[in-house]
Amino acid sequence: MPLPYYVSPEQMMKDKAEYARKGISRGRSLVTLEYGDGILLVAENPSTLLHKISEIYDRIAFAGVGKYNEFENLRIAGIRHADVKGYSYSRGDVTAKALANAYSQALGNIFTQDIKPFEVEVLVAEVGDANGARNEIYHILYDGTIEDERNYAAMGGQSDEIRRFLKDHHKEGMPLDEALQLGVRALTVTQNKTLTEKDLEVAVLDRTKARRKFRRIPLEALGQLLGTARLGRTGP
Amino acid sequence: MTDGERWRSLFNDYSNSSFLEVLRRESPHLIPGHEVPAAAEVREPVHGTTVLSVRYRDGVIMAGDRQATAGYQVASRRIEKIFKSDELSGVGIAGAAGPAMEMAKLFQTELEHYEKVEGENLSLEGKANRLSQMIRMNLPAAMQGLVVVPIFAGFDEKAGLGRLFKYDITGGRYEETNFDAQGSGSKDARDSLKKLWKRDMSRDEALRVSLEALIDAADEDVGTGGPDLVRGIFPSVKTITRSGFGDVPEEEVKGLCEAILGERSRTGNGA
Numbered sequence: 095m096p097l098p099y100y101v102s103p104e105q106m107m108k109d110k111a112e113y114a115r116k117g118i119s120r121g122r123s124l125v126t127l128e129y130g131d132g133i134l135l136v137a138e139n140p141s142t143l144l145h146k147i148s149e150i151y152d153r154i155a156f157a158g159v160g161k162y163n164e165f166e167n168l169r170i171a172g173i174r175h176a177d178v179k180g181y182s183y184s185r186g187d188v189t190a191k192a193l194a195n196a197y198s199q200a201l202g203n204i205f206t207q208d209i210k211p212f213e214v215e216v217l218v219a220e221v222g223d224a225n226g227a228r229n230e231i232y233h234i235l236y237d238g239t240i241e242d243e244r245n246y247a248a249m250g251g252q253s254d255e256i257r258r259f260l261k262d263h264h265k266e267g268m269p270l271d272e273a274l275q276l277g278v279r280a281l282t283v284t285q286n287k288t289l290t291e292k293d294l295e296v297a298v299l300d301r302t303k304a305r306r307k308f309r310r311i312p313l314e315a316l317g318q319l320l321g322t323a324r325l326g327r328t329g330p
Numbered sequence: 331m332t333d334g335e336r337w338r339s340l341f342n343d344y345s346n347s348s349f350l351e352v353l354r355r356e357s358p359h360l361i362p363g364h365e366v367p368a369a370a371e372v373r374e375p376v377h378g379t380t381v382l383s384v385r386y387r388d389g390v391i392m393a394g395d396r397q398a399t400a401g402y403q404v405a406s407r408r409i410e411k412i413f414k415s416d417e418l419s420g421v422g423i424a425g426a427a428g429p430a431m432e433m434a435k436l437f438q439t440e441l442e443h444y445e446k447v448e449g450e451n452l453s454l455e456g457k458a459n460r461l462s463q464m465i466r467m468n469l470p471a472a473m474q475g476l477v478v479v480p481i482f483a484g485f486d487e488k489a490g491l492g493r494l495f496k497y498d499i500t501g502g503r504y505e506e507t508n509f510d511a512q513g514s515g516s517k518d519a520r521d522s523l524k525k526l527w528k529r530d531m532s533r534d535e536a537l538r539v540s541l542e543a544l545i546d547a548a549d550e551d552v553g554t555g556g557p558d559l560v561r562g563i564f565p566s567v568k569t570i571t572r573s574g575f576g577d578v579p580e581e582e583v584k585g586l587c588e589a590i591l592g593e594r595s596r597t598g599n600g601a
Binding site: 145148149150170173174177178180181182 | 346349352353356357360435436439442443446447449
Protein backbone atom coordinates (compact mmCIF):
# COMPACT_ATOMS: atom_id res chain seq x y z
CA MET A 95 0.00 0.00 0.00
CA PRO A 96 1.57 3.32 -1.02
CA LEU A 97 2.09 5.84 1.73
CA PRO A 98 0.37 9.19 1.24
CA TYR A 99 2.75 12.07 0.65
CA TYR A 100 3.34 14.26 3.64
CA VAL A 101 2.08 17.81 3.19
CA SER A 102 2.52 20.26 6.05
CA PRO A 103 -0.73 21.70 7.37
CA GLU A 104 0.57 25.17 6.65
CA GLN A 105 1.16 24.36 3.00
CA MET A 106 -2.23 22.69 2.73
CA MET A 107 -4.09 25.73 4.07
CA LYS A 108 -2.10 28.01 1.80
CA ASP A 109 -2.96 25.91 -1.23
CA LYS A 110 -6.62 25.82 -0.34
CA ALA A 111 -6.77 29.56 0.26
CA GLU A 112 -5.06 30.23 -3.04
CA TYR A 113 -7.43 27.91 -4.82
CA ALA A 114 -10.49 29.61 -3.31
CA ARG A 115 -9.19 33.11 -3.96
CA LYS A 116 -8.48 32.27 -7.59
CA GLY A 117 -12.00 31.00 -8.08
CA ILE A 118 -13.52 34.09 -6.51
CA SER A 119 -11.36 36.58 -8.40
CA ARG A 120 -12.52 35.16 -11.72
CA GLY A 121 -16.08 36.26 -10.96
CA ARG A 122 -17.69 39.67 -11.25
CA SER A 123 -17.88 42.01 -8.29
CA LEU A 124 -20.60 43.19 -5.98
CA VAL A 125 -20.87 46.28 -3.80
CA THR A 126 -23.13 47.31 -1.00
CA LEU A 127 -23.62 50.84 0.29
CA GLU A 128 -25.54 52.39 3.13
CA TYR A 129 -27.76 55.19 1.87
CA GLY A 130 -30.33 57.52 3.44
CA ASP A 131 -33.23 55.05 3.63
CA GLY A 132 -31.35 51.81 4.12
CA ILE A 133 -28.88 49.55 2.36
CA LEU A 134 -28.27 49.26 -1.38
CA LEU A 135 -26.83 46.15 -3.04
CA VAL A 136 -25.46 46.35 -6.57
CA ALA A 137 -24.04 43.39 -8.49
CA GLU A 138 -22.72 43.11 -11.98
CA ASN A 139 -24.91 40.29 -13.24
CA PRO A 140 -26.12 40.04 -16.82
CA SER A 141 -28.55 37.23 -15.95
CA THR A 142 -32.02 38.29 -14.91
CA LEU A 143 -32.92 34.83 -13.63
CA LEU A 144 -29.93 33.63 -11.64
CA HIS A 145 -29.70 35.97 -8.70
CA LYS A 146 -26.71 36.94 -6.60
CA ILE A 147 -28.78 39.04 -4.24
CA SER A 148 -31.75 37.72 -2.35
CA GLU A 149 -34.14 38.21 0.52
CA ILE A 150 -33.55 36.19 3.67
CA TYR A 151 -36.01 37.68 6.15
CA ASP A 152 -37.91 40.85 6.99
CA ARG A 153 -34.86 43.08 7.44
CA ILE A 154 -32.12 40.79 6.16
CA ALA A 155 -30.64 40.35 2.71
CA PHE A 156 -28.03 37.97 1.32
CA ALA A 157 -25.49 38.45 -1.43
CA GLY A 158 -22.95 36.00 -2.79
CA VAL A 159 -20.11 35.99 -5.30
CA GLY A 160 -18.06 33.13 -6.68
CA LYS A 161 -19.44 29.73 -7.58
CA TYR A 162 -23.19 29.90 -8.09
CA ASN A 163 -24.17 26.46 -6.84
CA GLU A 164 -22.16 26.96 -3.67
CA PHE A 165 -23.56 30.30 -2.63
CA GLU A 166 -27.04 29.21 -3.70
CA ASN A 167 -26.76 26.36 -1.17
CA LEU A 168 -25.73 28.83 1.50
CA ARG A 169 -28.60 31.14 0.59
CA ILE A 170 -31.23 28.42 0.97
CA ALA A 171 -29.69 27.27 4.24
CA GLY A 172 -29.92 30.88 5.43
CA ILE A 173 -33.61 31.16 4.54
CA ARG A 174 -34.29 27.92 6.40
CA HIS A 175 -32.37 29.09 9.44
CA ALA A 176 -34.26 32.38 9.52
CA ASP A 177 -37.72 30.94 8.89
CA VAL A 178 -37.42 28.22 11.54
CA LYS A 179 -36.12 30.74 14.05
CA GLY A 180 -38.80 33.30 13.27
CA TYR A 181 -41.53 30.66 13.45
CA SER A 182 -40.45 29.21 16.78
CA TYR A 183 -39.58 32.51 18.50
CA SER A 184 -40.76 35.76 16.95
CA ARG A 185 -40.01 37.65 13.75
CA GLY A 186 -38.01 40.24 15.66
CA ASP A 187 -35.63 37.61 17.01
CA VAL A 188 -34.15 36.79 13.62
CA THR A 189 -30.87 38.70 13.37
CA ALA A 190 -28.14 39.09 10.80
CA LYS A 191 -25.54 38.50 13.48
CA ALA A 192 -26.74 34.98 14.27
CA LEU A 193 -26.97 34.18 10.57
CA ALA A 194 -23.52 35.58 9.80
CA ASN A 195 -22.11 33.47 12.62
CA ALA A 196 -23.78 30.37 11.22
CA TYR A 197 -22.28 31.08 7.77
CA SER A 198 -18.88 31.66 9.31
CA GLN A 199 -19.03 28.33 11.14
CA ALA A 200 -20.19 26.46 8.06
CA LEU A 201 -17.58 27.97 5.74
CA GLY A 202 -14.83 27.52 8.34
CA ASN A 203 -15.66 23.84 8.74
CA ILE A 204 -15.79 23.24 5.02
CA PHE A 205 -12.47 25.00 4.56
CA THR A 206 -10.64 22.88 7.11
CA GLN A 207 -12.37 19.54 6.65
CA ASP A 208 -13.25 19.17 2.99
CA ILE A 209 -10.74 18.63 0.22
CA LYS A 210 -12.18 21.43 -1.84
CA PRO A 211 -13.01 24.71 -0.11
CA PHE A 212 -16.04 26.77 -1.20
CA GLU A 213 -15.08 29.41 -3.75
CA VAL A 214 -17.46 32.00 -2.39
CA GLU A 215 -17.74 35.15 -0.37
CA VAL A 216 -21.08 36.06 1.14
CA LEU A 217 -22.56 39.13 2.65
CA VAL A 218 -25.37 39.42 5.18
CA ALA A 219 -26.96 42.85 5.57
CA GLU A 220 -29.59 43.95 8.07
CA VAL A 221 -31.26 47.33 7.90
CA GLY A 222 -31.85 49.11 11.21
CA ASP A 223 -35.36 50.32 12.00
CA ALA A 224 -36.55 53.87 11.71
CA ASN A 225 -35.76 54.92 15.27
CA GLY A 226 -32.04 55.11 14.80
CA ALA A 227 -30.83 51.52 15.13
CA ARG A 228 -27.77 51.16 12.97
CA ASN A 229 -27.40 49.00 9.90
CA GLU A 230 -25.32 45.85 10.07
CA ILE A 231 -23.22 44.46 7.25
CA TYR A 232 -21.27 41.22 7.68
CA HIS A 233 -18.80 39.98 5.11
CA ILE A 234 -17.85 36.30 5.35
CA LEU A 235 -14.91 34.89 3.42
CA TYR A 236 -14.33 31.42 1.95
CA ASP A 237 -12.45 30.27 5.09
CA GLY A 238 -15.02 31.49 7.58
CA THR A 239 -13.29 34.77 8.36
CA ILE A 240 -15.97 37.26 9.31
CA GLU A 241 -15.76 41.03 9.11
CA ASP A 242 -18.21 43.61 10.31
CA GLU A 243 -18.30 46.37 7.67
CA ARG A 244 -19.49 49.90 7.91
CA ASN A 245 -20.89 52.29 5.25
CA TYR A 246 -19.83 50.13 2.32
CA ALA A 247 -18.46 46.70 1.39
CA ALA A 248 -17.16 45.08 -1.77
CA MET A 249 -16.67 41.45 -2.77
CA GLY A 250 -15.48 39.47 -5.75
CA GLY A 251 -12.87 39.99 -8.46
CA GLN A 252 -11.49 43.48 -7.94
CA SER A 253 -12.74 44.14 -4.45
CA ASP A 254 -9.58 45.83 -3.15
CA GLU A 255 -9.60 48.59 -5.78
CA ILE A 256 -13.35 49.00 -5.39
CA ARG A 257 -13.04 49.33 -1.63
CA ARG A 258 -10.36 52.00 -2.04
CA PHE A 259 -12.60 53.91 -4.44
CA LEU A 260 -15.58 53.72 -2.11
CA LYS A 261 -13.49 54.85 0.84
CA ASP A 262 -12.78 58.09 -0.99
CA HIS A 263 -16.26 58.69 -2.37
CA HIS A 264 -18.82 57.36 0.09
CA LYS A 265 -20.89 59.97 1.92
CA GLU A 266 -23.40 59.31 4.67
CA GLY A 267 -27.11 59.76 4.03
CA MET A 268 -26.98 59.78 0.20
CA PRO A 269 -30.30 59.56 -1.68
CA LEU A 270 -30.93 56.33 -3.59
CA ASP A 271 -30.06 57.62 -7.07
CA GLU A 272 -26.75 59.06 -5.95
CA ALA A 273 -25.83 55.91 -4.03
CA LEU A 274 -26.74 53.74 -7.01
CA GLN A 275 -24.64 55.81 -9.34
CA LEU A 276 -21.68 55.64 -6.99
CA GLY A 277 -22.10 51.88 -6.75
CA VAL A 278 -22.09 51.50 -10.52
CA ARG A 279 -19.02 53.72 -10.86
CA ALA A 280 -17.29 51.64 -8.21
CA LEU A 281 -17.97 48.45 -10.16
CA THR A 282 -16.36 49.90 -13.29
CA VAL A 283 -13.35 51.39 -11.55
CA THR A 284 -11.02 48.63 -12.74
CA GLN A 285 -12.51 48.11 -16.18
CA ASN A 286 -12.88 50.59 -18.97
CA LYS A 287 -16.42 49.80 -19.98
CA THR A 288 -19.68 51.33 -18.90
CA LEU A 289 -22.38 49.27 -17.24
CA THR A 290 -25.98 49.80 -18.27
CA GLU A 291 -29.04 48.70 -16.35
CA LYS A 292 -29.03 45.45 -18.35
CA ASP A 293 -25.76 44.36 -16.74
CA LEU A 294 -26.88 45.03 -13.21
CA GLU A 295 -28.79 43.34 -10.45
CA VAL A 296 -29.91 45.86 -7.85
CA ALA A 297 -31.90 45.50 -4.66
CA VAL A 298 -32.43 47.55 -1.53
CA LEU A 299 -33.36 47.03 2.08
CA ASP A 300 -35.65 50.00 2.43
CA ARG A 301 -36.45 50.89 6.03
CA THR A 302 -39.47 52.97 5.01
CA LYS A 303 -41.26 49.84 3.75
CA ALA A 304 -43.66 47.87 5.99
CA ARG A 305 -42.71 44.43 7.27
CA ARG A 306 -40.57 43.00 4.46
CA LYS A 307 -37.92 45.59 3.66
CA PHE A 308 -36.31 43.82 0.71
CA ARG A 309 -37.15 45.11 -2.74
CA ARG A 310 -35.63 44.37 -6.13
CA ILE A 311 -35.33 47.36 -8.39
CA PRO A 312 -36.83 46.48 -11.76
CA LEU A 313 -35.15 47.33 -15.06
CA GLU A 314 -37.23 50.42 -15.95
CA ALA A 315 -36.87 51.96 -12.51
CA LEU A 316 -33.15 51.25 -12.64
CA GLY A 317 -32.81 53.10 -15.95
CA GLN A 318 -34.67 56.06 -14.49
CA LEU A 319 -32.56 56.15 -11.34
CA LEU A 320 -29.34 56.02 -13.34
CA GLY A 321 -30.70 58.66 -15.72
CA THR A 322 -31.74 61.18 -13.08
CA ALA A 323 -28.49 60.72 -11.26
CA ARG A 324 -26.58 61.50 -14.46
CA LEU A 325 -28.63 64.61 -15.19
CA GLY A 326 -28.36 65.82 -11.62
CA ARG A 327 -24.59 65.79 -11.60
CA THR A 328 -22.66 68.97 -12.18
CA GLY A 329 -19.07 69.48 -13.22
CA PRO A 330 -17.02 67.38 -15.63
CA MET B 331 -22.05 10.37 5.86
CA THR B 332 -21.23 8.65 2.58
CA ASP B 333 -21.48 10.55 -0.66
CA GLY B 334 -24.45 8.46 -1.66
CA GLU B 335 -26.45 9.49 1.40
CA ARG B 336 -25.32 13.04 1.09
CA TRP B 337 -26.73 13.61 -2.35
CA ARG B 338 -29.51 11.07 -2.46
CA SER B 339 -32.10 13.45 -1.12
CA LEU B 340 -31.16 16.07 -3.68
CA PHE B 341 -33.46 15.02 -6.47
CA ASN B 342 -35.72 12.58 -4.68
CA ASP B 343 -36.93 15.40 -2.53
CA TYR B 344 -39.70 17.33 -4.25
CA SER B 345 -40.22 19.54 -1.27
CA ASN B 346 -36.98 21.49 -1.23
CA SER B 347 -38.90 24.74 -1.14
CA SER B 348 -41.29 23.75 1.60
CA PHE B 349 -40.99 25.21 5.07
CA LEU B 350 -43.20 22.46 6.42
CA GLU B 351 -40.69 19.82 5.29
CA VAL B 352 -37.83 21.75 6.89
CA LEU B 353 -39.79 21.85 10.12
CA ARG B 354 -40.63 18.16 9.90
CA ARG B 355 -36.94 17.33 9.48
CA GLU B 356 -35.42 19.74 11.95
CA SER B 357 -38.00 20.47 14.64
CA PRO B 358 -40.95 18.07 14.35
CA HIS B 359 -42.19 19.10 17.77
CA LEU B 360 -43.12 22.52 16.37
CA ILE B 361 -45.65 21.12 13.90
CA PRO B 362 -49.23 21.74 15.01
CA GLY B 363 -51.13 18.57 15.73
CA HIS B 364 -47.85 16.68 16.15
CA GLU B 365 -48.78 15.26 19.52
CA VAL B 366 -52.39 14.92 20.47
CA PRO B 367 -53.00 13.67 23.97
CA ALA B 368 -55.45 10.80 24.15
CA ALA B 369 -58.55 12.50 25.41
CA ALA B 370 -60.43 10.73 28.15
CA GLU B 371 -63.07 13.37 27.90
CA VAL B 372 -63.35 15.69 24.95
CA ARG B 373 -63.91 19.26 26.10
CA GLU B 374 -66.12 21.53 24.11
CA PRO B 375 -63.79 23.46 21.77
CA VAL B 376 -63.95 27.14 20.96
CA HIS B 377 -65.75 27.41 17.67
CA GLY B 378 -68.30 30.16 17.54
CA THR B 379 -67.43 32.06 14.41
CA THR B 380 -68.59 33.32 11.09
CA VAL B 381 -66.08 34.02 8.34
CA LEU B 382 -67.09 34.55 4.75
CA SER B 383 -65.70 35.32 1.35
CA VAL B 384 -67.46 36.99 -1.56
CA ARG B 385 -66.30 37.32 -5.13
CA TYR B 386 -66.79 40.65 -6.86
CA ARG B 387 -65.61 42.54 -9.93
CA ASP B 388 -62.00 43.24 -8.85
CA GLY B 389 -61.32 40.16 -6.75
CA VAL B 390 -62.61 38.81 -3.44
CA ILE B 391 -63.69 40.20 -0.10
CA MET B 392 -63.02 38.32 3.11
CA ALA B 393 -64.82 39.23 6.29
CA GLY B 394 -65.21 37.79 9.76
CA ASP B 395 -66.75 38.61 13.11
CA ARG B 396 -64.50 39.42 16.07
CA GLN B 397 -65.81 37.26 18.85
CA ALA B 398 -64.31 34.11 20.34
CA THR B 399 -66.39 31.95 22.66
CA ALA B 400 -65.55 29.29 25.21
CA GLY B 401 -68.65 27.32 26.00
CA TYR B 402 -71.31 29.87 26.85
CA GLN B 403 -68.79 32.57 27.69
CA VAL B 404 -67.23 35.24 25.51
CA ALA B 405 -63.50 34.45 25.46
CA SER B 406 -62.48 37.51 23.47
CA ARG B 407 -64.26 40.34 21.72
CA ARG B 408 -61.48 41.55 19.47
CA ILE B 409 -59.99 38.41 17.96
CA GLU B 410 -58.83 38.61 14.37
CA LYS B 411 -60.02 35.79 12.13
CA ILE B 412 -58.91 36.92 8.69
CA PHE B 413 -55.19 36.57 8.08
CA LYS B 414 -53.09 37.72 5.19
CA SER B 415 -51.30 34.65 3.88
CA ASP B 416 -49.35 36.54 1.23
CA GLU B 417 -49.76 39.58 -1.05
CA LEU B 418 -52.50 37.92 -3.08
CA SER B 419 -54.35 35.63 -0.70
CA GLY B 420 -55.85 35.33 2.75
CA VAL B 421 -57.28 32.73 5.14
CA GLY B 422 -60.31 33.07 7.33
CA ILE B 423 -60.19 30.71 10.27
CA ALA B 424 -63.04 28.80 11.85
CA GLY B 425 -62.91 26.05 14.43
CA ALA B 426 -60.69 25.65 17.48
CA ALA B 427 -58.96 29.03 17.83
CA GLY B 428 -55.53 27.87 19.01
CA PRO B 429 -54.78 25.27 16.34
CA ALA B 430 -56.46 27.44 13.67
CA MET B 431 -54.26 30.45 14.37
CA GLU B 432 -51.19 28.25 14.51
CA MET B 433 -52.14 26.80 11.14
CA ALA B 434 -52.60 30.27 9.67
CA LYS B 435 -49.14 31.26 10.89
CA LEU B 436 -47.56 28.09 9.54
CA PHE B 437 -49.31 28.59 6.19
CA GLN B 438 -48.03 32.16 6.01
CA THR B 439 -44.46 31.04 6.67
CA GLU B 440 -44.82 28.23 4.17
CA LEU B 441 -45.83 30.61 1.37
CA GLU B 442 -43.15 33.16 2.19
CA HIS B 443 -40.51 30.43 2.42
CA TYR B 444 -41.43 29.08 -0.99
CA GLU B 445 -41.38 32.56 -2.48
CA LYS B 446 -37.93 33.33 -1.12
CA VAL B 447 -36.34 30.01 -2.07
CA GLU B 448 -37.86 29.79 -5.55
CA GLY B 449 -37.84 33.49 -6.31
CA GLU B 450 -41.48 33.41 -7.40
CA ASN B 451 -44.93 32.86 -5.95
CA LEU B 452 -46.85 29.62 -5.80
CA SER B 453 -49.92 29.55 -8.02
CA LEU B 454 -53.24 30.09 -6.26
CA GLU B 455 -54.09 26.46 -6.97
CA GLY B 456 -50.80 25.42 -5.36
CA LYS B 457 -51.48 27.49 -2.27
CA ALA B 458 -54.99 26.05 -1.89
CA ASN B 459 -53.59 22.54 -2.20
CA ARG B 460 -50.90 23.17 0.38
CA LEU B 461 -53.50 24.36 2.86
CA SER B 462 -55.56 21.29 2.23
CA GLN B 463 -52.55 19.09 3.11
CA MET B 464 -52.09 21.00 6.36
CA ILE B 465 -55.72 20.44 7.31
CA ARG B 466 -55.35 16.74 6.57
CA MET B 467 -52.32 16.70 8.87
CA ASN B 468 -54.57 17.99 11.63
CA LEU B 469 -57.04 15.11 11.22
CA PRO B 470 -55.99 13.22 14.40
CA ALA B 471 -56.55 16.40 16.41
CA ALA B 472 -59.81 17.05 14.58
CA MET B 473 -61.06 13.60 15.62
CA GLN B 474 -60.56 14.69 19.23
CA GLY B 475 -62.61 17.80 18.69
CA LEU B 476 -59.94 20.32 17.71
CA VAL B 477 -61.43 20.96 14.30
CA VAL B 478 -59.87 23.53 11.95
CA VAL B 479 -61.79 24.38 8.79
CA PRO B 480 -60.54 27.58 7.18
CA ILE B 481 -61.76 29.37 4.14
CA PHE B 482 -59.15 30.40 1.60
CA ALA B 483 -59.48 33.13 -1.01
CA GLY B 484 -57.15 34.98 -3.29
CA PHE B 485 -56.56 36.65 -6.58
CA ASP B 486 -55.48 34.33 -9.38
CA GLU B 487 -53.04 36.29 -11.50
CA LYS B 488 -53.15 33.86 -14.40
CA ALA B 489 -56.92 33.76 -14.60
CA GLY B 490 -57.25 37.43 -13.69
CA LEU B 491 -60.04 36.89 -11.14
CA GLY B 492 -60.74 36.23 -7.50
CA ARG B 493 -61.24 32.62 -6.41
CA LEU B 494 -62.30 31.03 -3.15
CA PHE B 495 -62.05 27.60 -1.58
CA LYS B 496 -63.70 25.84 1.31
CA TYR B 497 -62.45 22.81 3.18
CA ASP B 498 -63.73 19.94 5.28
CA ILE B 499 -61.92 18.39 8.27
CA THR B 500 -60.25 15.71 6.14
CA GLY B 501 -58.58 18.35 4.00
CA GLY B 502 -61.11 18.02 1.20
CA ARG B 503 -60.95 21.14 -0.94
CA TYR B 504 -63.93 22.53 -2.80
CA GLU B 505 -63.85 25.57 -4.97
CA GLU B 506 -66.87 27.85 -4.68
CA THR B 507 -67.63 30.15 -7.57
CA ASN B 508 -69.31 33.13 -5.96
CA PHE B 509 -69.39 33.14 -2.19
CA ASP B 510 -69.06 30.94 0.86
CA ALA B 511 -69.11 31.10 4.63
CA GLN B 512 -67.67 28.94 7.37
CA GLY B 513 -68.22 28.58 11.13
CA SER B 514 -71.20 28.24 13.44
CA GLY B 515 -73.07 31.13 11.80
CA SER B 516 -72.18 30.07 8.28
CA LYS B 517 -75.61 28.77 7.36
CA ASP B 518 -77.24 32.09 8.13
CA ALA B 519 -74.54 34.04 6.35
CA ARG B 520 -74.84 31.79 3.30
CA ASP B 521 -78.61 32.16 3.21
CA SER B 522 -78.20 35.88 3.29
CA LEU B 523 -75.51 35.90 0.59
CA LYS B 524 -77.63 33.65 -1.58
CA LYS B 525 -80.31 36.34 -1.74
CA LEU B 526 -78.05 39.35 -1.99
CA TRP B 527 -75.15 38.27 -4.20
CA LYS B 528 -75.20 39.57 -7.77
CA ARG B 529 -72.88 39.05 -10.70
CA ASP B 530 -70.23 41.73 -11.29
CA MET B 531 -70.70 43.70 -8.07
CA SER B 532 -68.60 46.77 -7.40
CA ARG B 533 -66.42 47.00 -4.28
CA ASP B 534 -69.01 49.05 -2.39
CA GLU B 535 -71.86 46.71 -3.27
CA ALA B 536 -69.83 43.64 -2.29
CA LEU B 537 -68.82 45.28 0.96
CA ARG B 538 -72.41 45.97 1.86
CA VAL B 539 -73.53 42.43 0.96
CA SER B 540 -70.75 40.95 3.12
CA LEU B 541 -71.69 43.05 6.13
CA GLU B 542 -75.40 42.34 5.72
CA ALA B 543 -74.57 38.62 5.79
CA LEU B 544 -72.36 38.95 8.87
CA ILE B 545 -75.02 40.93 10.69
CA ASP B 546 -77.60 38.27 9.80
CA ALA B 547 -75.29 35.57 11.11
CA ALA B 548 -74.72 37.47 14.35
CA ASP B 549 -78.48 37.89 14.65
CA GLU B 550 -79.26 34.19 14.44
CA ASP B 551 -76.14 32.51 15.85
CA VAL B 552 -75.16 32.93 19.50
CA GLY B 553 -71.53 32.18 18.74
CA THR B 554 -71.11 35.05 16.29
CA GLY B 555 -70.49 38.60 17.47
CA GLY B 556 -72.30 41.48 15.78
CA PRO B 557 -71.12 45.07 15.41
CA ASP B 558 -70.45 46.32 18.94
CA LEU B 559 -71.49 49.98 18.91
CA VAL B 560 -70.78 50.47 22.61
CA ARG B 561 -67.16 49.36 22.49
CA GLY B 562 -66.63 50.33 18.87
CA ILE B 563 -65.74 46.83 17.64
CA PHE B 564 -66.65 46.04 14.04
CA PRO B 565 -66.13 43.04 11.76
CA SER B 566 -62.75 42.85 10.05
CA VAL B 567 -63.02 43.14 6.30
CA LYS B 568 -60.25 42.68 3.72
CA THR B 569 -60.12 42.97 -0.04
CA ILE B 570 -57.82 40.95 -2.26
CA THR B 571 -57.37 42.28 -5.76
CA ARG B 572 -54.74 42.46 -8.48
CA SER B 573 -52.98 45.15 -6.49
CA GLY B 574 -52.77 43.06 -3.32
CA PHE B 575 -54.22 42.36 0.07
CA GLY B 576 -55.78 45.42 1.72
CA ASP B 577 -57.67 46.32 4.87
CA VAL B 578 -61.01 48.04 4.54
CA PRO B 579 -60.60 50.99 6.92
CA GLU B 580 -62.47 50.61 10.20
CA GLU B 581 -64.19 53.95 9.73
CA GLU B 582 -65.75 52.73 6.48
CA VAL B 583 -66.89 49.44 8.07
CA LYS B 584 -68.33 51.37 11.00
CA GLY B 585 -70.25 53.72 8.69
CA LEU B 586 -71.69 50.83 6.71
CA CYS B 587 -72.67 48.84 9.78
CA GLU B 588 -74.45 51.85 11.23
CA ALA B 589 -76.27 52.45 7.94
CA ILE B 590 -77.42 48.83 7.74
CA LEU B 591 -78.57 48.72 11.38
CA GLY B 592 -80.26 52.12 11.01
CA GLU B 593 -82.17 50.99 7.97
CA ARG B 594 -83.24 47.77 9.66
CA SER B 595 -84.59 49.59 12.68
CA ARG B 596 -86.39 52.12 10.47
CA THR B 597 -88.04 49.71 8.06
CA GLY B 598 -88.28 46.62 10.21
CA ASN B 599 -86.73 44.77 7.27
CA GLY B 600 -84.57 41.87 8.42
CA ALA B 601 -85.62 42.34 12.03
